[in-house]
Amino acid sequence: MYSVLWEPMGDGKRVISLADNQALLWDLQESPTKATVSSTATLEGKGQLKFTSGKWSPHHNCSQLATANDTAIRGWDLRTMSQIYCVENAHGQLVRDLDFNPNRQYYLASCGDDCKVKFWDVRNVQEPVKTLEEHSHWVWSVRYNQSHDQLVLTASSDSRLILSNMVSISSEPFGHMVDDEELSEGEDNPQEEKVKEPLKDSVVSTYEEHEDSVYAAEWSSADPWLFASLSYDGRLVINRVPRALKYRILL
């Protein structure tokens, strides 16, 4: 058993578990005491394949799941339990974590042992939309801010936590260079990249309070400007988004 994922939206009647090379979709509604497996998906291929990470997409009526095994990222349709896309060699090494953009349905962030954070448009799996190479060791966790999806948090075993401001691929563009509609529809990715924003994609700040590898980072569900990170030595650090940036985003 690697991980258990709750249905991100809806009434929380469904759970997915990832174990070795199987993804099981459990239904909790059928009987009050016992969960029943409603469907399964199996990872097939050469050698022993194992799921290392997974994420349930909040979009498309919660019918999609993204999983990572070794260097590949796969998308699954939960209705048929079949593979819908596959990013082979998404990272040079193991993929550690995935996260869906909460506002743009086709956008996915991934991180891995090659020290990179990549942003994907799952409709075009040949090339990442954007790549960040700020960390100097494995990146263990990547998280979109739930309400301002340009803010991306990454935790790495180089004992750093990095907050990045990915304006160019966010759902709320700065300035008035691009139509909101066009962006929200998510078309013309290359064009979006070229658009000059007043605020450029940048690392907002690097948090070096941890003395050991940082394994997890998470945004607060209550306050969109608050986030926490946890490291190997048991230290939990809570930080805020810098005030200046907060105002820039809000105003």
Next chain:
Amino acid sequence: MSYSSGGPDESGRRRKVHGMLKLYYGLDEEGKISEKSQSLDPCDINGPHFDPELYLNKLRRECSLAELMDQETCMVKQIRSLDSDMQTLVYENYNKFISATDTIRKMKNDFKKMEDEMDCLSANMAAITDFSANISGTLQDQHAQITKLSAVHTLLRKLQFLFELPARLNKCLELKAYAQAVSFHRRARCVLQQYSHLPSFKGIQDDCHAIMDMLAQELRQRFRDGGTSAKDLSECVELLLQLDEPAEELCDKFLSHARSRLEADLQGLEAEIRPYPTAVKDDSARRSSAGSPTDSSPKTSSLPSPTPNTDILEFIDRGCNEFVSSLCLVIASYQELFISHAQTGELASKNIPQMANRKLHVFVDDLAAQYFSLVERRIQEEKGVSDNSLLVRALDRFHRRLQAVSKLLPSSTVPNQGTEIVIRAATERVKQYLAALQSFYMDSLTDVRQALAAPRLSVAGGTGSGGGPHLGGGATSRDAPNSLPELLSILSASILNQIKSVLASVHLFTAKDITFSNKPYFKGEFCSQGVRESLVVNFIKFVCQSSRQFCESAGDKGGSTPPALLLLLSRLCLDFETSTISYILTLTDEQFLVQHHSPVTPVTILCTEAREAAQKLLNHYVKVQGLNISQMLRKSVETRDWVNTIEPRNVRAVMKRVVEDATSIDVQVGLLYEEGVRKPHSSDSSKRTFSVYSSSRQPVRYAASYTPSAPMDTNLLSNIHKLFSERIDIFSSVEFNKVSVMTGIIKISLKTFLECVRLRTFGRYGLQQIQVDCHYLQMYLWRFVSDENLVHFLLDEIVGSCAHRCLDPSPMEQSVIEVICERG
């Protein structure tokens, strides 16, 4: 006293004479000069301001009696000699005067005689004039009659000529002496025109017209047939012009005729381009369709295109000899006929020269365009870069021959177009050379790759397939030394040679004896923009670019490039940065005398680019090698059941592999990079550090870690340790030396080990196995890194983390560990 009165008198007279003589001979200026010195002294007897009183007083005051006496005799002597001189002068002058008087008297007598003779002559002349007037008066009548007679005679002869004209013309026609016929007709034409109201003349005129029409018909026929030579043709045209044929029509005809012949030449040339209609047809067709001037598809010219059966020099030669020379001939004869000829004659008034000139320009431009397109097509076929001199010579000849056209037609655009073609060909050639250089570079990289693959078999075979550690290390040190540095030197030398040879061939374009080399383009832009920028600079950029691509493409695909190649390229780029780039650029600048009118890429930018590429390659090398080792470590940690393992008896084979690989990498890097600085350590480093290392891991501490307070204790310890040690950047930039590279690789590997250990759960013997492994690594890895404490720290962390993850943390005795490790 008598002297004193005589002295001043004498001297006064003499001075007067002297002054008069001076006046006479115009010696004023000299006198002035002498006056200056003399005027001051009144006692100078020869001076103009001589004062006898003063002089006398002075003498009397200063001299003794004897001296006075001497002075007196001297003076008397001087006076005497002066007197005699004067007498002689007067005498001589008197003699001359007498002889002059005699001469004048004699001349007077002679003139009187001559006057008489002149009078006699004038009387005779008057008599002759009278006689002459008489004679002319008597001859007057006869002379008038003779003049009249002769006028009548000429008129009669003219009439006779007119009457005979038709017959003569016919005869001329029969004999095909057209020129004579036309000249006869011209002579008679005006007269016939004038007297055409007389019936007899009218008849003659009609006859003549009929004949001349026939003649014109004949000439036109000849003109139309076109089989005749250019000279005949021009003769024809000349005659027709004289016959008042419309010049415009003639121009057209002449030009169209010339066109047909020139086009035949062009067709001959075109046939040369496609020599094998069957075999090469589709090929050449494809090329001709793709070979439009805009098409610059970068066809790699490494494989020589199927060359037509004539080389380009021959082709251009033929073009020049046939087309250009006959074109020149046509232009020359045309100009002579219609322009220069017409300017003098009556045709000039009808704007004929302008019209003819216009037509000629259109004609020449049209044909030249066809010719140029052919030449350009042919030049484009010249893809092989092997022999540039041929092309340059061909272009030179092409350009030179067009100069003839420009001499004939100064206002024509043809030579400029020709120059443009040459320029295009030259730039195209430069592009081809760039492509050739690039493909050469890629080829040599492939060669290096193959060469690396061959010796690597033994290197990798010794170390990679898990042989004994000592044997593997030995194999590496034996095989590798004569491969990597040699390959590097071969590679860089061959690149340099290639660049030099390319520069030499490109240099032909600017050679002194080539006509187009003194065009401003070839002097300035070609050198700076063409050669320096688009050839040399682009090539260097390409090298850096392609090197960088190795990093990027391999990054995702997991190392398709052999690491040794990365290392080699990194060193190559570094060498480029330090010396090669500036050398090449200096060489270029010197060879081409580049004057930087336009901004050019400075050396420093290229150097930084090369350095960045080198850095990136080396970083990538470290990553790839680190990844290889860490992959091994990760697999070894992940695949083992650490809870239920047996008591460690020896070091795991993986650790031996790691040390072996590190050794071989160390050797590999050492071949190309210098040692680099490391923090000083004692000669017995492994022993001593080992004891330090083990002291922090006393069994007592592990025993203490059972107790509830123990985790706090170790945590505190490691935290304190971390406070004092610098933060470790795992994938950081490395410096260009061996130690830095090795440190990077080992850091990556050990960090991976650490992270993997943290993900597992260990049993008692699992922990002990890790202890043994770490100790083994400790024994061997310290020597590779710049700061051995780094290795200690990471290994401490590994064992510490492992102890954390252990269900039953009872560490092994240090001595036992040592024994196991020493045993191998």
